[in-house]
Amino acid sequence: MIKKIWNYMLLLMLTLVTGCEIDADIDIKPERKVILYAFVEAGNECVVHAYQSISYTGAAGKMPLGEGTRLYLIVDGTDMYNTTLRGTEVSVKFDSLDINAGSSIEVGIERENELTVHAKSIVPAEPSVFSLGSDEFERNGKQYARYTIYLANEQGEKENGYYQLIARDKATGEVIEDVEYLDRVFDESMTSVLSTDKSRGLFVLNGQTTRFMYLHCNVPLDGLKGGVELEMRRLTYEYYCYLQSVATHEAYMLLPVFGQNGLYTNVVNGIGLVTGVGRQVIGD
């Protein structure tokens, strides 16, 4: 009898405490914005990506900015490289550049009768990884890899340093996303962070510390085509913020209540990211 009453109450609750999804009666006016991306490395060529945003109800993809769009790159305030986009072009490669670690860069887009879209950054040096340890272990008949990395702070560096550690499939270059990080900072505050988020691997070095990181690859070695290759990146502050916001965006994209927008951007009058980056491949 009691069970029947509970059943009835439960049915009542479930029937009534059920949310309802209906079409929203809000007139959304789609907005077009210029998207600008550039990841600039010392001594390397530079690819600048420039295109338009699209509406939610339209087709996906990169929509070209169109003829007459002038794209420029300024290095250290003086050396200027520029070009004009053609037709459906959405990216431009600048090579033969004289970009060194510490150089300042500015990338911009000029279109007739519109505000200039531009962003500035600096190009950091390669990170200083001074030690790498690795071993393989077996689980359920499969071999896995794990690594211990020691990262040194630049001597005399007082500002925060921003880093990202990622693992790639050596053969394909694809980022291995199922990794776990254990990060320990040897400083007076003694904190640890374990992160399993696929877009993380982001670390801050506060100027006086040496850092130990532990990366545990959850993908068995025989699931990869060419073994594991680690890459340590020194990030700019804006790149770090951007990657943080990407992680947040991906984590919350299925929960509308947490918002569906908000990637960090340093692009004035537009969206995207122009940043320098220093990379070091640290072995297999």
Next chain:
Amino acid sequence: MQITHQEYSDLFKRCLWYLFLFLCLSLYGTGSSAANVADNDTIQYSAWVVLPRTDYPTTDSLIHTIEKESGVTISYSTRVLPFASRAIKLKHSRWHLMDLLNKVFGRYKVQYHIEPKRVIVTPPDENKRYTISGFLKEEGSREVLIGANIYDMLLLRGAVSNEFGYYSLTLPAGNVPLKASFVGYETMEMNVDLRSDTILNIDLVRKENLLEMEIDVVNFEPPADAGAGVVSIPIQQVKAMPSLMGESDIIRAMQHTPGIQCGEEGFGGMSVRGGNSDQNIVMLDNVPLYNPMHLMGLYTAFNAEGVNSATLIKGGFPARYGGRMSSVLDIKMREGDMQKFRGYMNVGLLSSNVMFEGPIIEEKMSFIVSARRTYADIYSGYIQNKRDTRYSFYFYDISSKLNYIISNRDRLYVSYFMGSDNLNNDYNFRDKQIKYGEGYYRDIMVNDENQYRWGSIISSLRWNHSYNGKLFSNTTASFSRYRFRNREEKVSDVKSKNEVSTSTYFSGLNDYSLKTDATYYPSVVDIASVRVGLEGTLHAFYPGYTMVKSDMSDGDTIKAEKRHPLKRLEAHGYLESQIQLKKVSANVGVHFSLFNRKNESSYLQVEPRLLVTYKPMNSLSVKLGGSCMSQFLQQMHVATVETPADMWLPVSSKLPPPRVWQASVEVEAKLTDNVKLTVEGYRKNYVRLQTYKTTSGVDLLADGDWENLLVKGDGWANGAEAMLHKTGGTISGWVGYSYSKSMNRFDEINNNKYYPTDYDKRHCTTIYAVYTVKSNIDLSALWTYSTGAPLTIPDGQYVFMTDNDTKHSGTILASLPGERNKYRMPNSHSLTLGCNIKFDKPKGEHMLSFGLYNVYGQKNPMFIYWKPLESTSGERVAYQLKQFSLIAFPMPYVKYSYKF
């Protein structure tokens, strides 16, 4: 020894007074014996007297008529009543004898002493003034009455009991006709022969109405020292209001009055006059409570059964309050019955409550304990116990208080509150392998358990002391804590050994506080009270830490230690005075606050406060308020709505304390004895506000540099509120309307232009009506309407990249950061009906409450989002804008309560 002319004059006057007093006493003695001879019956001063309604050529003639009609003898001399020959007119023929005496003698400002058969009129002696002080309490339970009035009916001078039920009133010596009154209680009249400082504790009798909506109309208007725009709903009325799932809820009830808003269906905290929810301070027995809500804002964290009073101040803040910019919600817990053991319990669809109170030492020490727990986890456990994945949610709160009367002058209180929400996910994989990608599997996961817990704890020790009837002090030592904790435990089977990985994340803060307030009630006629106070609080912030422990299958243990908290010292001080003139009263004060930052300079804030009340007539009052408020803590959101994971963080060198100036005006008119119209207007100007550049919040755990993600700005808000309130009668209730506009501007957001704040609902209306069918049955209806809240929603998307050559490039779409609050949600409205039936038998009081929430099934928007539409092959082909409504259907409730 030489005597001056002036001294001769004084001596002569004094002799005349002595002669006069001698004559009076002689008359008194003669009259008494005459009365005793004539008639042993005493005069009933509360009885009715019927007099001809006419013009009396002299006051003497009226006095003779009174003597004739009532049988009382009135002894006076023309020295005392020099204007007794003046004409007087009576507008009514039927009078209470006491009221009539007040009318006749009150105009001459003389004293009169009441004897069984005689009234002796004496000159006022303003030089001899004595203090009457004590506590106003409920008869029986001896629960203190906060905000009750006590006043001298002759001089129309009075006082209001403070938050401890204490009052102090200094009056000229003589017979003082006192009247004590409080909403929902029988008015009490008494005469006090005031010849020395007197302690007078008064017990008022509770009216036996189902609802406490009746108020007495008194000639005395208490000084408006509580602020302008004050919302105070009697707890009995809160319990009787229809509500979601039948839960009695103080904050939800207040949200039905003008100027107070909340998110959709109650989610998202409380906004007062356009301010954010972290700009409201909620104080439980004078201790700040950082998380006053359960279930992300749906219910208030404290149990209405244990609450004595709840007052929310929206403007004209007295100087005693500080630390937040928008409002003060002052909750006072009950103290427990001093005479009899009592209990209360109720059973509802969502939760059950119990409350017990009683004496430990009769008339000396009492206790009260109340507790509440929901049982949604029992429902969910019932349906999910055969599944691999289980979810459960419940919340509970417990409050208790010990009250010890050490002496007539000393009281001690110990109180404790704890409220907690608990959400558990338990994934039991039962030896199943988790497929990962193509062709291979992860480890065998045995169990993955996620626990989320958040809640507050408050404990305090308070000591009240009355020094001499004119000086009252309250000293409180308190502890307040808020924690959000997420514990994740993964158990994997590795080579037939369990590998346990535990990660615990927590954030929150601890407050250790010492506070003392003193109120001085001077003998000076124009100054009702002077208050001073000091408070020191040590904050320990925990802005998101993770502790990790892994017991690896190979025997290794990786363990991490927690980080030290961030400590800051906050101090407050104030000076406040209540000035009471004939038609004008003023509450003037200044509040100081200091925030000490480690190794950096401190912030000092000086906040002037002023509230002036002009009362040209009994039925009309005008209040003008001006205040400056600031705050040193702010809540950082991790999402677009409030969540328990939001963190309280201190100001810093990059984030100076925000500040608001508010000016308000309130006009209150009593249209009839039980109908009141209140109209208010306000303007607020904010400076140094902060917000995140993005609307998706920030992961503070991972980002130690969160200050750089904030931008500074300013804002303003203005609005008008109106409320027509009817108390008593067969139909009672209110109609409330508010217009409000609140705008912010921040660097780098919306091109530095002003935009509506999250709570900018322009028009809100509430109609609440109670129909009393019989003394024990009432029907109620509550209808609410509000225009749509501002909405930020992406109005475009784009291909985003994380590197030149990762697979993200070119395929995955991100939302355009839409202009902040560019759109608006659809308007919301709903109707709730309720019925309360009270039975007095058998043993105790039984009440059955039932009703229907959202009667006509209005689909009010809770949030708006783009929903991906997929093709049959699973590819996203388009998006559609959707609205989610939490309670889209009529939802009944039923609750049974029992009180003994």
